[in-house]
Amino acid sequence: xxxxxxxxxxxxxxxxxxxxxxxxxxxxxxxxxxxxxxxxxxxxxxxxxxxxxxxxxxxxxxxxxxxxxxxxxxxxxxxxxxxxxxxxxxxxxxxxxxxxxxxxxxx
Numbered sequence: 001x002x003x004x005x006x007x008x009x010x011x012x013x014x015x016x017x018x019x020x021x022x023x024x025x026x027x028x029x030x031x032x033x034x035x036x037x038x039x040x041x042x043x044x045x046x047x048x049x050x051x052x053x054x055x056x057x058x059x060x061x062x063x064x065x066x067x068x069x070x071x072x073x074x075x076x077x078x079x080x081x082x083x084x085x086x087x088x089x090x091x092x093x094x095x096x097x098x099x100x101x102x103x104x105x106x107x
Contacts, residue, residue, distance in 0.1 A: 003035045003084035013058045014040050017051050025104050036085045045075030051089045052078035
């Protein structure tokens with residue numbers, strides 16, 4: 001799956017599980033380890049875990065295994081590494097604290 005197709009697939013999966021405030025950042029010019037970062041919020045730690053687990057399940061159903069998944073034990077912030085796309089799922093408080101979007105944009 002091409003990077004753009006993967007972004008669309010992930011977007012659909014995140015919307016299906018009711019992830020909020022989904023943004024996609026093209027970081028290909030700024031990072032050597034991925035082309036896109038997707039950031040979204042979950043309503044609670046349980047929701048963050050569910051989003052990460054459901055995305056993992058959806059990827060496996062498409063015969064694509066994530067490179068790695070971190071943070072599902074606590075649920076404040078989960079990271080799903082899909083190679084060309086890295087997905088960050090956070091609670092609102094964690095997202096406000098780290099403001100990861102600002103790290104990767106010119107704003």
